[in-house]
Amino acid sequence: MLDLFADEAPWSEPLAPGAVVLRRLAREKSAELLAAVEQVAAISPFRQMVTPGGYTMSVAMTNCGPLGWSTDRHGYRYSPIDPLSGKPWPLMPDCFLALAQDAASRAGYPDFQPDACLINRYQPGAKLSLHQDKDEACLNAPIVSVSLGLPATFQFGGLTRSARLQKIFLEHGDVVVWGGESRLFYHAILPLKAGHHPQVGAWRYNLTFRRAAQ
Numbered sequence: 001m002l003d004l005f006a007d008e009a010p011w012s013e014p015l016a017p018g019a020v021v022l023r024r025l026a027r028e029k030s031a032e033l034l035a036a037v038e039q040v041a042a043i044s045p046f047r048q049m050v051t052p053g054g055y056t057m058s059v060a061m062t063n064c065g066p067l068g069w070s071t072d073r074h075g076y077r078y079s080p081i082d083p084l085s086g087k088p089w090p091l092m093p094d095c096f097l098a099l100a101q102d103a104a105s106r107a108g109y110p111d112f113q114p115d116a117c118l119i120n121r122y123q124p125g126a127k128l129s130l131h132q133d134k135d136e137a138c139l140n141a142p143i144v145s146v147s148l149g150l151p152a153t154f155q156f157g158g159l160t161r162s163a164r165l166q167k168i169f170l171e172h173g174d175v176v177v178w179g180g181e182s183r184l185f186y187h188a189i190l191p192l193k194a195g196h197h198p199q200v201g202a203w204r205y206n207l208t209f210r211r212a213a214q
């Protein structure tokens with residue numbers, strides 16, 4: 001039978017070996033995801049963390065799940081306790097886990113068991129400089145990265161800082177998955193442009209799911 005909806009969301013765009021953009025995959029569930037972000041932030045609020053070099057990050061962050069990523073003057077780490085609240089990070093909402101596992105399996109990683117979800121909140125001007133995600137003990141598992149709200153330009157490079165960067169415009173509901181050969185590829189987010197998103201307002205959120213422990 002002719003598939004009249006073949007062009008409809010979600011659709012996937014190959015990015016690099018082991019990496020793919022799943023366009024609009026999270027769009028249908030975005031209201032539920034955003035409500036869950038608010039519930040997490042009510043327990044562990046967004047905060048601008050300080051890097052070991054003493055720089056205050058422009059992106060505000062919180063986490064949910066068994067482990068949360070944080071940085072301070074002493075370094076980067078994953079920890080079960082939120083250093084701000086002194087309590088465990090909030091539970092990972094079911095809708096987060098379901099989306100992360102669906103995205104990972106669509107990208108060819110069927111057994112993804114994330115134990116950490118970093119939630120980034122970008123205000124206009126906020127950016128994330130070129131870096132690798134390499135604080136995780138498990139490098140077999142992919143990274144699943146969900147964009148909500150205002151669009152942003154994502155740069156995706158290679159194994160060295162100087163590798164050529166692809167620019168990918170990420171919009172509300174887009175999901176990027178990278179693992180395998182590209183698990184340690186450098187990436188960045190360019191400064192967020194001001195705007196208004198009908199559901200989210202003046203922000204961009206990014207949910208990054210990882211397997212941090214072995």
Ligand code: SIN
Binds near residue numbers: 120128154187
């Ligand atoms: C990250 O690199 O951890 C986040 C990327 C993004 O905000 O899309």
Ligand code: FE2
Binds near residue numbers: 131132133187
């Ligand atoms: Fe990253």
